Amino acid sequence: MTLFSNGFVTLEMPEDFEPIATKDEFNDMYLVNTKIPMSIKFSTTPTLVGLPEIRDDIEKNIGNQDKITLLNSDFxxxxxxxxxxxxxxxxxxxxxLRRNEFLYVEDNNLYIFEYTYPYADRELDDFYLNIIRSLKIIVPKYIVENGSYKLNKEESN
Known part of the structure; x- marks a missing residue:
């Protein structure tokens, strides 16, 4: 595996995945593998709420979508x-398409791993978890204060 680093976090990137450039402010890494086919997206966003509130919002939003089916939701x-x-x-x-998302909150930063692929495969559980387990937070990407956020200037390069 290759190491991804943006000064705020490091992650192990799986082999055979190509990075795709994005202009989304919160998207840190977007990888695709056309052979599988699968995409992996890792994002960081500022937040003032915890996982229980995030869970409630996501489940409510999915409930309002007729083309999206909730298969599993848990901590x-x-x-x-x-x-x-x-x-x-x-x-x-x-x-x-199937999407597995794993969300984690620390220091008012929401870290999101999103795996999208066209089939269900329990064999992929270790694949996801190995990437997630490799996450090392160097410093929070965003500083949240007074109802707004700013990019943390203490990033380590």
Missing amino acids: LAINDDIYYMIVSSFSDGENE
């Missing part, structure tokens, strides 16, 4: 941290 321990995991599927009538 789980990864390393010594509590993550919120949500598994959903999206269907446009012709194609179906």
Whole structure:
């Protein structure tokens, strides 16, 4: 595996995945593997709420979508941290995509791992978890104060 670092976090990137440039402020890493096909997205956003509130909002939003089906939603321990995991599927009538998301909050920063692929495969559980377990937070990406956020200038390069 190759190491990804942006000065705020480091992650192990799986082999055979290519990085794709994005202009989304909160997207830290976006990888695709056309052979599988699968995409991996890692994002960081500022937040003032914890995982229970985030879970409630996500489940409410999915409940309002007729093309998205909630398959699983639960809290789980990864390393010594509590993550919120949500598994959903999206269907446009012709194609179906499955998305596994793992969310973690620390220091008012929400870290999101999103895996999207066109089939369900329990064999991928270790694949996801190995990438998530490799997360090392160097410093929080965002500083949240007085109802707003700013990029942390203490990033280590």
